Amino acid sequence: xxxxxxxxxxxxxxxxxxxxxxxxxxxxxxxxxxxxxxxxxxxxxxxxxxxxxxxxxxxxxxxxxxxxxxxxxxxxxxxxxxxxxxxxxxxxxxxxxxxxxxxxxxxxxxxxxxxxxxxxxxxxxxxxxxxxxxxxxxxxxxxxxxxxxxxxxxxxxxxxxxxxxxxxxxxxxxxxxxxxxxxxxxxxxxxxxxxxxxxxxxxxxxxxxxxxxxxx
Amino acid sequence: xxxxxxxxxxxxxxxxxxxxxxxxxxxxxxxxxxxxxxxxxxxxxxxxxxxxxxxxxxxxxxxxxxxxxxxxxxxxxxxxxxxxxxxxxxxxxxxxxxxxxxxxxxxxxxxxxxxxxxxxxxxxxxxxxxxxxxxxxxxxxxxxxxxxxxxxxxxxxxxxxxxxxxxxxxxxxxxxxxx
Numbered sequence: 001x002x003x004x005x006x007x008x009x010x011x012x013x014x015x016x017x018x019x020x021x022x023x024x025x026x027x028x029x030x031x032x033x034x035x036x037x038x039x040x041x042x043x044x045x046x047x048x049x050x051x052x053x054x055x056x057x058x059x060x061x062x063x064x065x066x067x068x069x070x071x072x073x074x075x076x077x078x079x080x081x082x083x084x085x086x087x088x089x090x091x092x093x094x095x096x097x098x099x100x101x102x103x104x105x106x107x108x109x110x111x112x113x114x115x116x117x118x119x120x121x122x123x124x125x126x127x128x129x130x131x132x133x134x135x136x137x138x139x140x141x142x143x144x145x146x147x148x149x150x151x152x153x154x155x156x157x158x159x160x161x162x163x164x165x166x167x168x169x170x171x172x173x174x175x176x177x178x179x180x181x182x183x184x185x186x187x188x189x190x191x192x193x194x195x196x197x198x199x200x201x202x203x204x205x206x207x208x209x210x211x212x213x214x215x216x
Numbered sequence: 217x218x219x220x221x222x223x224x225x226x227x228x229x230x231x232x233x234x235x236x237x238x239x240x241x242x243x244x245x246x247x248x249x250x251x252x253x254x255x256x257x258x259x260x261x262x263x264x265x266x267x268x269x270x271x272x273x274x275x276x277x278x279x280x281x282x283x284x285x286x287x288x289x290x291x292x293x294x295x296x297x298x299x300x301x302x303x304x305x306x307x308x309x310x311x312x313x314x315x316x317x318x319x320x321x322x323x324x325x326x327x328x329x330x331x332x333x334x335x336x337x338x339x340x341x342x343x344x345x346x347x348x349x350x351x352x353x354x355x356x357x358x359x360x361x362x363x364x365x366x367x368x369x370x371x372x373x374x375x376x377x378x379x380x381x382x383x384x385x386x387x388x389x390x391x392x393x394x395x
Contacts, residue, residue, distance in 0.1 A: 049282065053274050061272050071275060075282050082286055083293075157265045176263050201227035204259060208226075212258035 030094040038086060049078055052095070055178070056102045062173045063106040064113075065162050073105045092187075099178070100188045103170055110166045152214075160210040168203035175200055217245040222252050230259065 025033045025047035033051075037044035056077055061070035080101050088097055164172055170189060174180045180188065186196045217225075217238075222245050228234045229242045246253055291309060295302035 045286075049279070053278065054271065057274055058271050067272055070272070071278060074274070075278070075285060078282055079285055079289055082289060153261075153265045154269055157262050158269070160262065161266065176266060197227060201224070204227050204230065205223055207262055208255050208259035211262040212254055215254075215258050215261060 031090055034085065034088065034090065034094055045082060048081070048094075052098055053078075056098065059099065059173060059178055060102055060106050062161060062177055063103075063170055064109050065158070069109065073102070073109060076105055077102045093184075096184055096187050099174070099180070099184075100190075103174070103188050107166060107170065110169075156211060156214050160207050163210055164203050164206055168199050168206065171196060171199045172203035172207065217241040219245075219249060219252055222246070222249070223255075226256075226259075230256075 025036060025044050028036070028047075030048070030051070033044045033047050037048070053074060056074045057070055060073050060077075061067055064070055064073075077098065081098060088094070161169060161172065167189075171185055174185045174188060175182075182193055182196050182200075185191075185200075186193050189196065191199070222229070222242060225234060225238065225242065229239070232239075234242060246256060291302070291306050294305050
């Protein structure tokens with residue numbers, strides 16, 4: 001065996017033992033990353049976390065309205081994914097499965113809150129504090145009354161979403177913020193297409209009805 | 217189309233999923249009905265504002281916390297698959313964690329003591345010793361009256377510090393006669 005051959009063999013064995021860096025999965029689609037993880041490349045899970053942590057956090061946050069709790073729930077989503085990934089049906093979309101877990105956790109959280117008035121109080125207090133923040137100069141070209149109007153509108157839409165009934169809210173956030181199709185929403189929520197359409201129509205009607213008087 | 221029908225079909229209208237004929241009827245109603253126009257404008261403005269909301273980012277500690285929970289998950293899984301190997305692995309992890317914690321605690325305690333001594337050295341302590349006891353041996357019982365002779369015992373006794381006035385005094389015979 002020549003010196004070059006020995007070098008090549010050494011490099012190959014190094015590649016075999018060294019873990020693949022997480023960045024190596026960046027160009028793969030979700031199903032391939034999932035497969036890589038199931039094949040024993042633990043770094044593939046980091047890639048899934050990188051791809052979904054912010055999306056799931058925003059989805060849960062818009063659904064439950066509590067930033068810190070939303071982060072805890074995202075952690076729980078990833079733990080469940082890690083625990084049950086070997087049972088995931090790979091003919092389905094990974095994102096739909098991840099959102100299904102997130103949606104179930106968010107719904108449980110909302111149910112628990114309705115039984116615990118202290119959490120409701122904390123949520124109200126948090127909004128009160130947000131309302132009393134000084135105006136921030138996000139855009140120096142904006143006039144103070146524009147900024148006030150913008151902030152008022154933001155606060156209004158956030159509160160309007162929170163006023164929607166739980167099962168309407170999940171569908172509404174999935175459609176309007178996450179851009180999911182009706183079919184995906186049906187899969188995530190475990191409802192049939194008709195129910196999704198009906199819930200979304202009611203959610204949109206309620207949302208518009210809550211906002212309309214404040215926009216005149 | 218009336219207001220009731222418009223609101224019933226609003227979702228499809230907003231998504232552009234009405235058929236051509238229904239779409240035309242909805243637009244005609246919208247041009248004639250101010251409340252429905254206001255309703256439609258409110259929905260579109262609200263959704264636009266909702267999409268413009270700043271997105272929240274995960275905290276800096278998110279990744280570390282998740283990794284720590286996943287390590288725990290691995291131990292639990294190992295215990296479930298093979299209780300013996302799992303228990304050994306868990307014990308090894310616990311021992312390692314214990315040793316590291318103990319080592320850190322020792323290091324912390326040492327640093328703490330050193331820092332405390334450096335900052336607050338021990339104050340001088342006043343030690344009050346009991347007054348000296350003068351021991352005088354009556355040599356006359358042994359040697360008779362030899363007051364002019366050199367007496368090493370008395371010489372040693374004489375070199376001791378002068379007794380305080382209230383110091384107790386014991387006269388011990390050189391030879392204990394017993395009772």
